[in-house]
Amino acid sequence: MKSAYLDNQATTPLLPEVLETMLPFFKESFGNAQSLHDWGDAPREALEDARAEVAKLIGGRPEEIIFTASGTEANNFALKGLAQAHQSKGKHVVISAIEHFSVLHSARTLEKWGFEVTLVPVDGYALVDPKDVASAMRKETILVSVMHANGEVGTIQPVAEIAKIVTAAGALFHTDAVATAGTIPIDVAELGVDALSMAANQFYGPKGAGALWLRKGTRIIPLLDGGVQEGGRRAGTENLPAIVGMGKAAEIAKRDIQSRMAKLVGLRDMLLHRLPAAIDHVLVTGHPTQRLPGHASFCIEFIEGESMLMLLSSKGIAASSGSTCTSRALKASHVLTAMGLPAEIVQGSLLFTFGQQITEGDVGYLVEVLPPIVDRLRQMSPLYADFLKGRR
């Protein structure tokens, strides 16, 4: 059977050359990077090399990189750590309504800790209007977090514009770049942010490695207390194999980012055009052009996304519905809801995220396989029956 992995947003596969770089740190170089003897030397050097590569990927300095175990941890760290460190200046935080749950739920925790949180709305393309951020700001606003791109609908936010407003108002600006770091070019100086989250398994690196880039001199309270690792800002024995893998994946991403994007954008646009032509009542979600290179998302009316995922999987195709972490949660997507889409459309959310392994044939196969699946499911859909009745 043909198969196509079109769910790179859930996780990318690991590049074989990245795994090769990791293997010595499972074997002869297994030591603890904090050890004062020879067994600590290779891990320590590799840790700092990886830090330099990750910094280079986003135009930061090595000492501004704090390794974490995931993008989720980086987001929790940024929200909770920055809010706690700067609460003497005020207890108001602003985030967008379509943040990943690791930001959204961290903000909910901040509310329990006595902070006030304002959610900035988005438009029908999932775009944040910088003016809305400006009007959400108060004298006591200490932190704003708006994601670089949304993993569910692919929309890339005008982060640099928002950062200008936030910085001028004297607050800190964090962006969740988990969906963009290693995927599109990033320069933290150009973006003008103070903190930026990333995750290695979004750019062909391993699971278990993420990072928070934090502008030099910015105070933060650790999420993980303990030893002196990461300059005392993130305790715990360093996961060297994963960190080394993140460094290698960052190096390759930096080198190949333009050619990778070129490949994905073409196939993405092919799918964005061909799927609505092949199936009735299909809505493209997210921005038509200002979106992630390999990201094509839709709502298929009158059907539940999950049943499509099952049938696609039976045809060898991996796709996703809603955001990664909610795929088992069976709730209406907060992102699509914030975009103003009605509940009956939101349930038909379907997203395809391409990786470098994709071919034009995969897109063709998907466009061939999906329409009969949709037909079959619609025949069982009471919503569709009502719709047909109404039209008759």
Added chain:
Amino acid sequence: MKSAYLDNQATTPLLPEVLETMLPFFKESFGNAQSLHDWGDAPREALEDARAEVAKLIGGRPEEIIFTASGTEANNFALKGLAQAHQSKGKHVVISAIEHFSVLHSARTLEKWGFEVTLVPVDGYALVDPKDVASAMRKETILVSVMHANGEVGTIQPVAEIAKIVTAAGALFHTDAVATAGTIPIDVAELGVDALSMAANQFYGPKGAGALWLRKGTRIIPLLDGGVQEGGRRAGTENLPAIVGMGKAAEIAKRDIQSRMAKLVGLRDMLLHRLPAAIDHVLVTGHPTQRLPGHASFCIEFIEGESMLMLLSSKGIAASSGSTCTSRALKASHVLTAMGLPAEIVQGSLLFTFGQQITEGDVGYLVEVLPPIVDRLRQMSPLYADFLKGRR
């Protein structure tokens, strides 16, 4: 040159068969365990298999295991998560004075959050007296944390006795079992604890995997907010390769624990007897018998531990001074200080932690190599000169 890795407390090497088990999850089974398509199936099953193995290692149930990225994270999670979840009943927490920094500094954070923390002292063997825990308890005590064994001096605490007192008083009891899980037999029912932390890289598993065992029905506030992973108690894409490795390492540890202990105890006792016989003014630290199987710790008077580490390393021997995470912190060990040892003795802390790769020859080599190193360093030591002068 001969070489001997005697620093297994910093991290154990990874077993080759554990790495073999991990490799498919870097390759064909790279999917996200939360994915609803076929690529999620193998990771999801492996995740639950690993959970079952880790539970079996300590006599718990699979659903009581929450995977984390490290022992440090498990300790932070236990302290902060349990204290926050139960603060309506009281805001007093009790820990021992010799806890790992991930417990000690988490307790300091709790103080910043408005909790009161009482430190229970230890005796000259680093033993906590259960009576001291009893007298530290108050009506508003909600949580007690006493480590199972101390990584720096090897002393194993009377955890079951302490747990009885804590439970009778209606508080929760957490134990940091990072130094013991996979090393000595553990049964959470026999210990009578409510929560227990562990780390895979302490029993020949990978870095990047830890776990908190939490008694069924015990409420906890997540440290990492976000997706629905780990039953909503620990968000972030599961680090499948590391988790699978932890599961395999747990399975092997469960099977081999008695033979492993038998090997280590003999060599440990050999070193505990031979080193003080070969060098003057050497103090064995920690309990003479109630200690970790492969753990031999000393204070060598009139010398700084770090200079011994360097010279031992030049002879191919990996050892440690103080606790792992403080080895670069150049501070007097809080453990040795709590045991009542004076500062000039504490500075000469030296510990050797054996793994399964050790031979009797390694112990012999160490006992041959260390005395001349000590002589050489003492000749440069002003403290030793003063001592000799005083004796003349």
